[in-house]
Amino acid sequence: MINYGKQNINKKDISAVIKTLQSNYLTTGPNTKIFERNFQKKIKCKFALSTSSGTSAIHLALLALNIKKGDVVIIPVINFIASLNMLEHLKAKVYFADVNKHTGQMTPETLKDCIKKNKLKKIKLVITMYNGGNPLNAEKFYDLKKKYKFKIMEDACHALGGKYHSTKNSYVGSCKFSDIATFSFHPLKSITTCEGGMVTTNDTEIQKKIKQIRNHGMYRKKTGRKNYNWFYKIVYPGFNYRLSDVNCSLGNSQLSRLDTLIKKRVKVALMYKSKLNDYQKYVNLPEVDKNKTASHLFIINFKLEYLKISRDEIIKKLYNSGITTQVHYIPINSHPYYKKYNKIILLSAKEYFKCSLSLPIYPDLSEKKVDYICSKIKHLINKYKNKR
């Protein structure tokens, strides 16, 4: 089978992990500090705080932004479920923005529509999500932030290694256009720590809160007295959302080749673009801005009006040819738990969901495999295209 994603682990990663396993520190230790410092330097933000997962990064960010019961938060409806789940726990009042029907990303226009249609006055937070890894419209969302006075959190789990379009070289996570950004190091992301995540911010107060909540809400006063290191106070009902030193040593080794890994992903994306170029009557291909996108996913949209086959049937047939694909994502308001939101219909998201498919992409996906995948897609199109 060709998987739709795959981690990239090399010998250096393995020896970094072994070295940490043989050291005195398994949980928070020197590698945690090194990973956070190197991440912060690479991304050029003021603070980078490692977390046990991308989901805990989101939870911590929401707590640090003081999101509480009844606060109005807008999120894109095409999304991973983590942000909605965390907002549900905090009892926030969630509104869903529609998306661009090709990218699956919220746009400044769909965000403004959501504000208008729902007559929203006091918006506390907008969470953007760069579905697929291309950080589109960050600057325009920032303009709206100034107009409507909301905070912006970037759920940048797809976009580590991507750069903002209006800048020459600013990485997503530098928080040039946001208050806070969150990342996941799940194995299929730009870099991995197995499970893990990171929060970045330039705000000292947010950083302080996250550090505290991440570690049970403990407060330790620095006294310089070694015989006083047992004393702490609990000042918040916090969590254990720390990332272990073992995970951090892997993350640090991975981070040293972030740009190389992204270049390889972009190369795969460009291969798809050229091999499927002649089939654009039947399939929409994503923009690949090679110096900006993190190419986490390669999402295509079938033009089903020209085909006598559904997206779901295409998934089955590709699977039977040894190719695993994915759908990113089922509109998050439609899940059974979220009954209260089930009736909301956002038309472009509906269309996106019906037509879109994520093809396999990972740094070491060979040209031979991309050729094979494209040949199977072309075969299906030729077999099922409308003769009209």
Ligand SMILES: Cc1ncc(COP(=O)(O)O)c(C=O)c1O
């Ligand atoms: C957009 C997005 N947000 C949040 C998460 C949650 O990250 P994690 O799986 O590390 O908790 C993911 C991971 O799949 C994601 O893709």
